Amino acid sequence: MSYSIIGLLAIFIHLVINRDVLWKTVGSEEIPAFSEYRSFILGIIVFCVTDVLWGFMDEHNIKFGLYAVTVFFFVAMMAGFLLWTRYVAAYMDSNTAFRKFLSISGLVLFCAEIVILIINFFVPIQFRYDGNGVYHAGCMRYATLGLQVIMFVLTSVYTFITQAKTPEATKRLRRTVGFFGLAMAALIVLQMYYPLLPLYSIGYLIGSCLAHTFVVEDEKDEYRKTIEEMLRREKLQNHELVSSKNKIYTDPLTGLGSQQAYIDDKNNIDQFIKSGERQEFAVAVFDLNNLKLVNDTMGHDTGDKYIAGAGALISEFFPHSPVYRIGGDEFAVILIGKDFERRAQIFENFNKRANENKAAKSFVVAAGMSEYIFGKDFDFLSVFERADRRMYQKKKELKLG
Numbered sequence: 297m298s299y300s301i302i303g304l305l306a307i308f309i310h311l312v313i314n315r316d317v318l319w320k321t322v323g324s325e326e327i328p329a330f331s332e333y334r335s336f337i338l339g340i341i342v343f344c345v346t347d348v349l350w351g352f353m354d355e356h357n358i359k360f361g362l363y364a365v366t367v368f369f370f371v372a373m374m375a376g377f378l379l380w381t382r383y384v385a386a387y388m389d390s391n392t393a394f395r396k397f398l399s400i401s402g403l404v405l406f407c408a409e410i411v412i413l414i415i416n417f418f419v420p421i422q423f424r425y426d427g428n429g430v431y432h433a434g435c436m437r438y439a440t441l442g443l444q445v446i447m448f449v450l451t452s453v454y455t456f457i458t459q460a461k462t463p464e465a466t467k468r469l470r471r472t473v474g475f476f477g478l479a480m481a482a483l484i485v486l487q488m489y490y491p492l493l494p495l496y497s498i499g500y501l502i503g504s505c506l507a508h509t510f511v512v513e514d515e516k517d518e519y520r521k522t523i524e525e526m527l528r529r530e531k532l533q534n535h536e537l538v539s540s541k542n543k544i545y546t547d548p549l550t551g552l553g554s555q556q557a558y559i560d561d562k563n564n565i566d567q568f569i570k571s572g573e574r575q576e577f578a579v580a581v582f583d584l585n586n587l588k589l590v591n592d593t594m595g596h597d598t599g600d601k602y603i604a605g606a607g608a609l610i611s612e613f614f615p616h617s618p619v620y621r622i623g624g625d626e627f628a629v630i631l632i633g634k635d636f637e638r639r640a641q642i643f644e645n646f647n648k649r650a651n652e653n654k655a656a657k658s659f660v661v662a663a664g665m666s667e668y669i670f671g672k673d674f675d676f677l678s679v680f681e682r683a684d685r686r687m688y689q690k691k692k693e694l695k696l697g
Contacts, residue, residue, distance in 0.1 A: 299351030302494040306344045306501045310337060313505065329386035332379070333507075339379040340500045343372040347497045354492075359429045366423055366431070367413055370440075373496060374409040377444055378402040384451055384473060394454050401447055405440065412436050433491050441488050445481045452477035476503040547621040549600055550607035558620035558628060562676045565630070569668075569675060577632050578639055578667040579679045581687040582610055584625035585660040585694060606659045613646045628680070631665070639665065647690070654694060662691035 311318070314337045317330070346369045353362050381402030385395045416422040421436045452474040459470035483499035545557035553561075568575055584606045591599040603625055610627050611619050617635040620628045631639050643665050654660045664687030668679050 299355065299492070299494050300348045303344045303348035303351060303497050306497045307341055307348070309501060310341050310344070310504060329383055332383040332386040336376070336379040336383045337504065339372070339376040340504060343369075343376045343500065344497050346372045347494055351494065354429075354431065357429045359425070362425055362429060362431075366425075367416075370409060370413060370422065374406045374440070376500065377447075378406040381447070381451075384455075387473065398447075398451060405443060405447075409440060412440070431491065437491075438488055441484050445484050448477040448481040448484070452481070472506050476506055479503050479506070547607075550604050550621050552607050552611065552627070553618050553620035555620065555622050557618070558622050561618065561620075561630060562680075565676045569673070574670050576636055576668070577630055577679075578636055578665055579676070579683045580614070580629040580631060580643070580663055580665040581680065581683045582606070582627040582629070582661050582663045583687055583691055584627075585654075585662060585691065587625040602659065606661050609649070609653075609659050609661060613642055613649075627661075639667070650690075650694065660694060662687055662694055664688070664690055 317334050317337060346365060350362070350365045350369050352358075353365055379402075381398050385399045412422050416424075416434070416436075420432075421434045422440075423434050423437055424432050426432065455470045455474040455477070459467045459474070479502050480499045483495045483502075487493070487495040487499075545554050545560075546552075547554045565575075565577070584603060587599055587602060590602050603621075606625070607619070607621060607627060610629065614629045614631065614635050616633045617629050617631050620630075622628050629635075635642060643663065646661075646663055650661055650663065664683045664685065666679050666682035666686065673679050
């Protein structure tokens with residue numbers, strides 16, 4: 297029963313360590329040659345199942361099933377070898393002559409095994425059982441195992457040689473594939489001399505554990521690092537994008553909305569108007585009086601402070617609406633929310649402050665406002681132009697007064 301216990305243990309370990317591969321969890325498909333590796337693991341598990349069945353039937357001398365299970369054993373063994381050659385060939389990811397040789401050799405040996413097993417029905421060249429149910433190995437058993445040893449050794453030598461030419465990150469992974477081949481070759485040689493020991497299953501167990509530890513886990517770790525780096529770069533790009541957007545949409549002198557921000561918001565409102573969606577807003581237009589005189593008599597630095605002070609004054613009266621600097625000394629506000637509801641009172645208070653500032657020789661800002669009329673105004677510009685005309689009328693009044 298000890299023979300079957302080794303196989304059962306191997307099945308359990310394969311299912312545990314390869315659960316993410318077998319069930320295709322997130323990130324597992326980033327493993328190089330994932331499809332081939334998954335097929336190889338499934339092939340190993342099938343082989344271990346036949347190994348367990350053979351051990352059980354041999355232990356209990358169940359003669360009627362031994363021959364069939366042994367046939368399946370050799371088929372599963374060569375299928376596993378075929379899947380291993382495909383995995384290694386895919387993992388190499390290079391169009392070399394050895395890769396083609398490896399792929400073709402695996403298929404040829406598998407097909408040859410099928411032919412040998414068919415012949416074995418008539419002439420026991422692979423194996424036979426005597427009348428007491430005792431297993432006897434045939435010459436072709438040693439031949440097929442010997443060819444596998446040669447293939448495993450050749451593959452190991454090839455990966456050891458080529459790993460020197462690969463990037464540092466993949467050298468250990470290629471060495472692991474090479475050690476896998478050497479471990480299998482050594483245990484197959486022992487299997488030739490001790491046919492009744494589960495050495496082939498042990499070889500697969502050791503080899504696949506190495507592959508999982510140093511190839512699969514390393515690749516998944518690299519995948520995680522790649523994802524983390526991508527997220528870090530995306531976060532940095534988003535930060536830079538937000539920063540750039542803030543620079544574009546913020547007037548550097550006043551800290552208010554820039555001309556570009558105003559144009560984009562104006563275009564958005566035009567889209568709403570075209571869609572026929574009813575909405576409530578008003579536009580207020582402002583112009584700073586006497587800026588040219590301030591620039592000519594006190595300098596442009598003082599003029600800039602004059603502009604910034606006017607922007608701060610407008611923002612004070614319209615705290616719930618976007619305020620824009622749309623020209624040198626021109627500002628605009630799109631009244632929404634509470635500011636729109638209180639627009640008449642706010643505008644009255646603003647004009648009162650303008651008159652007070654004129655008397656105090658402070659910031660004199662002329663203002664004009666107009667509301668959007670649903671069904672009459674078909675774009676933002678119509679509302680803006682009414683407000684602009686009213687602003688210029690107020691500007692004249694302030695100068696005359």
